Amino acid sequence: MTATEIAPVGAASPQHVPYRPPRAVRYGATAGLLVLLIAFPLVLPNPTVTSIGVFTMIYLIAAIGWNIFSGYSGYISIGHAAYYGIGQYTVALITIHAHLPGGWGLFGLLPVAGVVSALASIPIGFLLLRVRRHTFIVLTIAIMFILQLLAFNLTRFTNGSGGLTMPFPTWTGNFFNMPFYYVGLLAAVVAGAAAWWIRRSKYGLGLFAIRDDEERARGLGIKVTRSKLIAYAASAFFVGIAGGLYAPFVGSVYPQFAFDPTFDLAVAVLVFVGGIGTLSGPVLGALVLIPLQQYFYLQFGNANLYLIAYGVLFILILRLLPGGIVPGVTSAWRARLVARARARQEDTRPEDTGLKDDAGQKGRA
Amino acid sequence: MLILQAIIDGILIGGFYALMAAGLTLVFGVMEIVNFAQGILVVLGAYLSYALYSHLHIDPFLGLLITLPAMFLVGVVIYWTMIKPIRRDRVIMSLLTMFAVGTVIEGILDLIFTSNLVQTTTSYVNSSVQIGSLIFPEIYLYSFAMAVVLLSALYWLLYRTKFGRNLRAAMQNPTAARMVGIDIDRISAFTLGIGVSLAAAGGMVFGSTNSFDAASSYDLISRLLAIVIFGGFGSLSGALVASIVMLVIEDVVAVVWSPTWGQTTFYLVLILVLLVRPQGLFGRTAVRAQ
Amino acid sequence: MSVIQVTDLKKSYGGIHALSGCSMTFEDKAINGLIGPNGSGKTTLFNVITGYETADSGQVSLRGQDITNAKPDEVFEQGIGRTFQITRIFPRLTVLENVHVAAQRQGFVAQARGWDSAAERERAMEVLEFVGLARLAPEIAGDLSYGQQKLLEFAFITMARPSVILLDEPAGGVNPSLLRHISDRIRALNSEGVTFIIVEHDMEFVMRLCDQVLVMHQGSALTSGPPEQVRSDPAVLEAYLGTGPKEGS
Ligand SMILES: Nc1ncnc2c1ncn2[C@@H]1O[C@H](COP(=O)(O)OP(=O)(O)OP(=O)(O)O)[C@@H](O)[C@H]1O
Ligand SMILES: [Mg+2]
Numbered sequence: 001m002t003a004t005e006i007a008p009v010g011a012a013s014p015q016h017v018p019y020r021p022p023r024a025v026r027y028g029a030t031a032g033l034l035v036l037l038i039a040f041p042l043v044l045p046n047p048t049v050t051s052i053g054v055f056t057m058i059y060l061i062a063a064i065g066w067n068i069f070s071g072y073s074g075y076i077s078i079g080h081a082a083y084y085g086i087g088q089y090t091v092a093l094i095t096i097h098a099h100l101p102g103g104w105g106l107f108g109l110l111p112v113a114g115v116v117s118a119l120a121s122i123p124i125g126f127l128l129l130r131v132r133r134h135t136f137i138v139l140t141i142a143i144m145f146i147l148q149l150l151a152f153n154l155t156r157f158t159n160g161s162g163g164l165t166m167p168f169p170t171w172t173g174n175f176f177n178m179p180f181y182y183v184g185l186l187a188a189v190v191a192g193a194a195a196w197w198i199r200r201s202k203y204g205l206g207l208f209a210i211r212d213d214e215e216r217a218r219g220l221g222i223k224v225t226r227s228k229l230i231a232y233a234a235s236a237f238f239v240g241i242a243g244g245l246y247a248p249f250v251g252s253v254y255p256q257f258a259f260d261p262t263f264d265l266a267v268a269v270l271v272f273v274g275g276i277g278t279l280s281g282p283v284l285g286a287l288v289l290i291p292l293q294q295y296f297y298l299q300f301g302n303a304n305l306y307l308i309a310y311g312v313l314f315i316l317i318l319r320l321l322p323g324g325i326v327p328g329v330t331s332a333w334r335a336r337l338v339a340r341a342r343a344r345q346e347d348t349r350p351e352d353t354g355l356k357d358d359a360g361q362k363g364r365a
Numbered sequence: 366m367l368i369l370q371a372i373i374d375g376i377l378i379g380g381f382y383a384l385m386a387a388g389l390t391l392v393f394g395v396m397e398i399v400n401f402a403q404g405i406l407v408v409l410g411a412y413l414s415y416a417l418y419s420h421l422h423i424d425p426f427l428g429l430l431i432t433l434p435a436m437f438l439v440g441v442v443i444y445w446t447m448i449k450p451i452r453r454d455r456v457i458m459s460l461l462t463m464f465a466v467g468t469v470i471e472g473i474l475d476l477i478f479t480s481n482l483v484q485t486t487t488s489y490v491n492s493s494v495q496i497g498s499l500i501f502p503e504i505y506l507y508s509f510a511m512a513v514v515l516l517s518a519l520y521w522l523l524y525r526t527k528f529g530r531n532l533r534a535a536m537q538n539p540t541a542a543r544m545v546g547i548d549i550d551r552i553s554a555f556t557l558g559i560g561v562s563l564a565a566a567g568g569m570v571f572g573s574t575n576s577f578d579a580a581s582s583y584d585l586i587s588r589l590l591a592i593v594i595f596g597g598f599g600s601l602s603g604a605l606v607a608s609i610v611m612l613v614i615e616d617v618v619a620v621v622w623s624p625t626w627g628q629t630t631f632y633l634v635l636i637l638v639l640l641v642r643p644q645g646l647f648g649r650t651a652v653r654a655q
Numbered sequence: 656m657s658v659i660q661v662t663d664l665k666k667s668y669g670g671i672h673a674l675s676g677c678s679m680t681f682e683d684k685a686i687n688g689l690i691g692p693n694g695s696g697k698t699t700l701f702n703v704i705t706g707y708e709t710a711d712s713g714q715v716s717l718r719g720q721d722i723t724n725a726k727p728d729e730v731f732e733q734g735i736g737r738t739f740q741i742t743r744i745f746p747r748l749t750v751l752e753n754v755h756v757a758a759q760r761q762g763f764v765a766q767a768r769g770w771d772s773a774a775e776r777e778r779a780m781e782v783l784e785f786v787g788l789a790r791l792a793p794e795i796a797g798d799l800s801y802g803q804q805k806l807l808e809f810a811f812i813t814m815a816r817p818s819v820i821l822l823d824e825p826a827g828g829v830n831p832s833l834l835r836h837i838s839d840r841i842r843a844l845n846s847e848g849v850t851f852i853i854v855e856h857d858m859e860f861v862m863r864l865c866d867q868v869l870v871m872h873q874g875s876a877l878t879s880g881p882p883e884q885v886r887s888d889p890a891v892l893e894a895y896l897g898t899g900p901k902e903g904s
Binding site: 020076078130131134135137141142145146147148152166265268269290304308312314315319320322323 | 393396399410419447450451452453454456457458460461462464465468469470471472475536584585587590591593594598626628629632635636639640642643645648655
């Protein structure tokens with residue numbers, strides 16, 4: 001006779017309905033997606049299409065990285081373009097000063113871009129993470145603008161508004177985009193693996209605890225400051241890599257495109273649309289939204305029409321999918337399972353389930 | 366003497382920055398909404414004054430009688446159509462929404478006015494009053510006076526009227542305010558209206574003293590956010606003090622060192638202040654429970 | 656022997672003196688009851704001991720070692736765990752994950768490993784079983800009822816095997832048969848050497864369970880002693896009835 005049986009707790013609870021699809025489904029979907037992403041440029045080698053693919057990879061890396069910090073810890077940063085910019089300038093400056101030729105060699109600088117961004121993020125994070133919520137959000141934006149201003153003003157290093165020009169690789173035709181695409185995909189896979197690992201580690205559990213109740217987590221022995229700072233640096237690392245890929249791809253670096261406020265918000269919107277704090281959310285968000293956004297860009301080459309279309313798209317998405325695709329779909333799917341389990345139970349034992357109805361709302365995937 | 370001149374310039378210019386920042390901080394204080402569109406709304410106000418002046422020859426100050434109510438309406442409409450429907454993660458969702466709204470406005474302004482820089486050049490833009498060796502540009506004097514009038518009106522509204530009392534109650538505890546029958550939605554819509562009109566008033570001066578286009582909004586929003594953080598988010602007096610401090614620092618640095626470093630110096634001061642007081646000069650709490 | 660000793664603690668919020676020179680000694684390996692009228696400063700005392708609030712003045716010591724104003728994580732590492740009057744669990748994590756949060760691990764490698772190691776999982780299920788929540792382990796904690804959340808918080812505190820457990824109104828909102836179950840659990844842990852300090856308004860619960868009862872009134876200690884003695888102390892009765900004769904004692 002164990003305590004479970006004597007205690008009248010959740011005695012009538014039904015069979016547990018899982019919050020996520022079965023493992024086989026999840027792993028199968030991941031593998032399928034990976035195959036699709038690998039095959040995509042081979043099937044559609046048109047450079048207009050593959051360049052959309054490259055931008056998608058850049059944002060995918062950034063979104064996964066951003067989610068590691070903001071999604072897991074609950075601290076929303078709208079200033080990660082700071083690291084996008086640092087990544088870009090790192091690659092550009094090294095390339096120019098070391099007189100590196102364009103081409104494969106530049107991809108070797110990606111880890112450097114990541115490390116420099118992560119290092120820069122430590123003092124910045126130390127300053128930022130002393131505040132919370134709105135103040136934190138706004139400070140992240142402010143820091144981003146400060147860096148942008150520095151990029152404009154430190155003309156000796158950055159050439160100010162004149163920008164820096166990168167050497168172009170000698171690749172031509174349909175092949176030009178391929179190396180960028182596949183390296184981007186590789187980086188995205190690495191980022192995804194890191195996000196997955198952190199998600200299921202003890203450390204990651206601490207981050208989620210911080211998201212739910214930081215003071216409580218601290219009272220259970222979690223080193224909250226250190227945890228947040230590590231997550232912040234990890235996300236800066238991946239966003240820096242995204243920047244390091246962007247610079248050689250477009251061939252130039254300008255302060256307003258390196259430290260770009262629209263990048264900040266775009267990444268946040270991607271992740272919110274996909275499902276913040278989930279593993280698949282940033283992936284879905286980036287794979288759906290960036291091609292759409294790039295399509296708009298190509299359709300309305302005229303900057304102002306593009307801005308209007310983009311803004312309206314954002315508003316519609318925020319309105320229609322406020323909780324994100326992944327949580328929305330999983331909770332709907334789970335609600336069906338719960339209803340079915342309940343119906344089955346009602347046949348045998350008409351009792352309360354002990355679970356509130358909104359159970360599915362918080363499903364994670 | 367140059368430094369004294371710089372300080373005076375800073376204070377005078379700080380006046381109309383205070384208007385724009387007050388709008389931002391007020392909206393935040395009441396609704397916890399970071400109005401990321403405030404920059405482009407300032408530019409919208411500037412374009413309205415510009416259009417009235419260049420097409421209908423209405424003096425920009427006089428034109429405020431048209432632009433302020435118009436912009437008030439814009440704010441109210443944005444509240445009801447964009448902010449009100451947000452159900453969850455209000456803080457971040459409203460920020461993202463306001464950003465999206467700002468993007469649309471930016472696109473529309475760019476479409477109508479193109480990206481050629483313009484300026485509202487009234488007859489008094491380049492005239493000034495001289496006292497001793499100190500120069501007081503007329504436009505700054507007028508705009509400072511206007512800022513004083515509008516901000517006094519705002520203080521009167523907040524601290525001397527029933528509406529103001531309800532608004533402050535809503536700022537401190539929205540749930541309790543709702544329970545005693547205060548209509549939060551009406552107050553919020555009204556507040557966003559006021560915030561946006563203040564942006565327009567500031568924008569009128571901005572458009573008369575700078576040449577601008579739609580993209581000027583990014584520089585504006587970054588300055589306004591910095592001012593509001595420096596003063597303490599949600600604090601009106603903080604925003605006023607911070608505006609003047611920012612512009613004085615900028616102008617003095619420009620004189621004694623170089624104009625390019627003025628704004629950067631202010632940001633460095635901001636970081637130093639935040640190291641000591643993360644909540645800003647007049648911020649209410651250091652750390653809010655999540 | 657004393658385990659936690661507070662000396663002349665003071666804490667005020669604006670004009671309110673939540674603690675006004677509070678001195679108390681909690682006995683080691685005992686079940687200490689801490690009672691007092693609403694607003695007498697019990698929760699504030701817990702907050703100061705566990706580092707959630709900083710004292711204006713005074714000392715807190717754990718087995719002779721000074722821990723005044725230590726941070727909550729440091730206090731926890733010293734072996735003091737607590738629950739909150741208004742439960743604080745992690746609402747978006749599952750019940751099982753909640754319990755695992757409290758399982759301590761040191762070192763970088765250990766932190767990087769999966770959160771549900773077999774050994775920890777076994778212990779977590781055991782702890783949940785004790786409060787009867789084992790079957791709800793995979794559910795989202797925020798979906799539990801209030802009483803269940805209270806039990807969950809109690810469960811995850813015990814996960815880390817603290818040597819001292821501070822419970823703030825464990826009986827609030829928990830049904831009587833379950834309450835008996837909690838009492839049993841407290842006694843069992845106590846017999847393994849865990850010290851308890853329990854704030855509770857349910858006098859039956861306190862009198863039945865505690866070895867020593869301490870009474871707070873208006874931010875300081877009023878009296879202390881075995882349950883029977885405290886129960887029959889007229890000063891305690893007066894404090895509860897609100898005549899407040901012992902101001903500033
Ligand atoms: N954060 C705070 N700000 C202002 N006053 C506070 C705060 N925390 C506690 N107080 C005040 O301190 C006094 C003691 O509060 P405390 O919560 O410690 O009482 P308590 O003994 O736990 O009461 P109860 O039995 O009702 O839980 C009360 O008067 C309370 O109003
Ligand atoms: Mg209490």
